[in-house]
Amino acid sequence: MFESYSxxxxxxxxEEFYIGGDWVAPKGSKRLEVIYPATEKVIATPPEASVxxxxxxxxxxxxxxxxxxxxxxxxxxxxxxxxEIAEILKRRADDFSKSWSAEMGCAISLSGPGGFxxxxxxxxxxxxxxxxxxxxVRPQSRSDGVGIVVKEPVGVVGAITPWNAPVSLSCKCIAPxxxxxxxxxxxxxxxTPLFAxxxxxxxxxxxxxxxxxxxxxxxxxxxxxLVTNPDVDKIAFIGSAAxxxxxASLCGSRLARSSFELGGKSPAxxxxxxxxxxxxxxxxxxxxxxxxxMCAGLTRIIVPEHRHDEFADAIAAGLQAxxxxxxxxxxxxxxxxxxxxxxxxxxGYLETGKQEGAALITxxxxxxxxxxxxxxxxxLFSGTNDMVIAREEIFGPVAVMIRHKGDEDALRIxxxxxxxxxxxxxxxxxxxxxxxxRRVRAGNMTHNDWVNDLHFPFGGFKQSGIGRDGGPExxxxxxxxxxxxxxxxxxxxxxxx
Numbered sequence: 001m002f003e004s005y006s007x008x009x010x011x012x013x014x015e016e017f018y019i020g021g022d023w024v025a026p027k028g029s030k031r032l033e034v035i036y037p038a039t040e041k042v043i044a045t046p047p048e049a050s051v052x053x054x055x056x057x058x059x060x061x062x063x064x065x066x067x068x069x070x071x072x073x074x075x076x077x078x079x080x081x082x083x084e085i086a087e088i089l090k091r092r093a094d095d096f097s098k099s100w101s102a103e104m105g106c107a108i109s110l111s112g113p114g115g116f117x118x119x120x121x122x123x124x125x126x127x128x129x130x131x132x133x134x135x136x137v138r139p140q141s142r143s144d145g146v147g148i149v150v151k152e153p154v155g156v157v158g159a160i161t162p163w164n165a166p167v168s169l170s171c172k173c174i175a176p177x178x179x180x181x182x183x184x185x186x187x188x189x190x191x192t193p194l195f196a197x198x199x200x201x202x203x204x205x206x207x208x209x210x211x212x213x214x215x216x217x218x219x220x221x222x223x224x225x226l227v228t229n230p231d232v233d234k235i236a237f238i239g240s241a242a243x244x245x246x247x248a249s250l251c252g253s254r255l256a257r258s259s260f261e262l263g264g265k266s267p268a269x270x271x272x273x274x275x276x277x278x279x280x281x282x283x284x285x286x287x288x289x290x291x292x293x294m295c296a297g298l299t300r301i302i303v304p305e306h307r308h309d310e311f312a313d314a315i316a317a318g319l320q321a322x323x324x325x326x327x328x329x330x331x332x333x334x335x336x337x338x339x340x341x342x343x344x345x346x347x348g349y350l351e352t353g354k355q356e357g358a359a360l361i362t363x364x365x366x367x368x369x370x371x372x373x374x375x376x377x378x379x380l381f382s383g384t385n386d387m388v389i390a391r392e393e394i395f396g397p398v399a400v401m402i403r404h405k406g407d408e409d410a411l412r413i414x415x416x417x418x419x420x421x422x423x424x425x426x427x428x429x430x431x432x433x434x435x436x437x438r439r440v441r442a443g444n445m446t447h448n449d450w451v452n453d454l455h456f457p458f459g460g461f462k463q464s465g466i467g468r469d470g471g472p473e474x475x476x477x478x479x480x481x482x483x484x485x486x487x488x489x490x491x492x493x494x495x496x497x
Contacts, residue, residue: 005034005044005102009095011197015047017217018200020060021210027052032190032217037105037336037343038327038373046193049216054185054225057214061156061183062231064211071153071181075129081206082126082179088202089119095198096167101327103192104163104338105374106290108328115195116168124454125179128475137489145487151479153181154257155233158226160247162239163189163338164293164395169261170199172454172469173236178212180478182234186215187226191339193217224250233257234478241393241419241463248466259467259477261295261459263393264421267414268298269436271407271427272307276314278448279426284318286424286450288378291334292397293342295464296422298450300390301380302410305403312382312401316362319378324367334397336374343374346396349389350379358383358400385413393419407436414440420461424450443468 002008016023028050036043049057065071070078089096093114100111134151159173170186177184188196196215203213216222227235227250234257237247241262251258268283287297303311327335337343350364363379381389382401390400404410414423423442427433430447437445443460444452452458457468467477 001039002102003041003043005099005194008098008102009198011194012201014197017047017049017053017057017215018197018204019053019057019214019216020063021208024056026050027056032193034103034191034194035339036102037338040340040372040374043102044194046197046217048190049218049222051222051225054216054222055229057185057216058156058226058229058231060211060214061185064183064209065153065156068183068209068211070183070209070212073181075132075134075179078179078181079126079128079130081208082122082129082175085202085206086119086122086126088205089114089122092198092202093119096195099195099198100165100167101335103166103194104293105327105336106165107332107335109330109333110289114167116165118167118171121168121171121454122175125175125475128472129179134479135493137493140485145485146489148484148486148493150482150484151180151476152482154478154480155182156231157182157184157234157236157478158187158229158232159184160187160223160226160235160237160239161189163192164290164295166192167195167199169238170196172474173238174199174213176469176475177236177478179475182478183212184214185226185232186213187223188215188217190217190219223247227251227256228254230254235259236477237261244465259469260465261467261469262421262463262465263419264295264297264460264464265300265391265393265417265419266296266298266422266442267300267302267417267424267440269410269414269423269425269440270301270303270311271410271425271432271436272304273428273432274426274448276311279311280314280318282449283424283426284315284322285333287399288319288322288334288397291337291376293338293395295393296444296450296452298422298424299394299399300385300414300417301399301401302404302413303401305405308382308401308403312361312380315380315401319362319380322378324375324377325370334378337376337396338374340374342395343376346376346394346398349392349394349396349398350376353381353383353387353389353400356383356387356389358387358389361401363398385416391417407432411436411439418463421459421464422450424448
């Protein structure tokens, strides 16, 4: 068992932040604590950024956008740099995987290679902008002239990212922002900041211009300063709905551009024409992976009333077969909860479920053989959609089964939530499944599985967010649209014969 993060990977500048293209000493003296949740021991005490550090990072990014080369490069030149970064990230994949497992307890069977492929994200957006100009020439309706619709960078971006999948979710903001021409200030979660040092090392090696990437690890006060700083043009936030609402109000007060990927209470709608042996292998991993700490987890299992017990037995058997334990054991599928406050929250929800009359089918507490670490048994309740455990995001390996009386009732239950991030429909009939998917008010739906594909937009309806990351839509989050009216097409835009 390791005692310090340095037993797993090394950081070249652990006492400094990367701001304006340089490694700089913090302005304050506060420290963060990174706790390995499998042992409950501190494995790092990196410096915590102050408000002064944030202002310094914003000033560096503002200078980079207003006067630096990055926003003025061609899309192709930026794309080639993103591809170079992708190769550097790929070489550090093992370090990123270990960082995710050490910082928040993700099972190594999920965290490799590199923690949901940050290099793949950079490669995707690098390829997307190669040989592109984002200049669309259209004829004017009332004259012989043209209008040229162009896409320009939105400006300085503040990216505030969560602890549950720190490197991949951060890169889902950073890569398209850089591709669009935007400098970025990353504010990672204070519980999982170490990966940001590694990212900065990779960007430094790639030779990004000064101020194009900066990071400031800290908590709420620093995040609020980043959001309210008038020199930040756009906030990209990934996190809880409660935090998202607060940040949205701050952005709204100055009409700052913003996008939000928030929480979910996603339904798995099981219709009456499919059997448990088809459903269970494609369902259980999608509310237990990463110990259930995933915004898109299928945590409401809506089953035919007359087949409830059949599905309950099958799902319970699958949950009981999951190995819970040491994140660095390759046989483990479910590691610990990331931190004590989240562990206490999950355990509180388990008690709430029992108190409000939900039937506990399996799990419901700490694994008996794990006395140290923030571990929770994979848990299945049976209850009704009005219960707290069916309405609030638990963010642990916990699901609730809810009976339905047919397709219409199932869809009514699926939509009876303030969230709308993700969902699935399980049916042997593709047409029936497609029609059901179309009627669920969620940004992402899958037939007989759970799919999250970077090439497609991801985001939510209702309280699950605003905007989409992934796909071309993810790039568009960091672009402004401008129209330039001309009497004729400029020679530089005319294709060369």
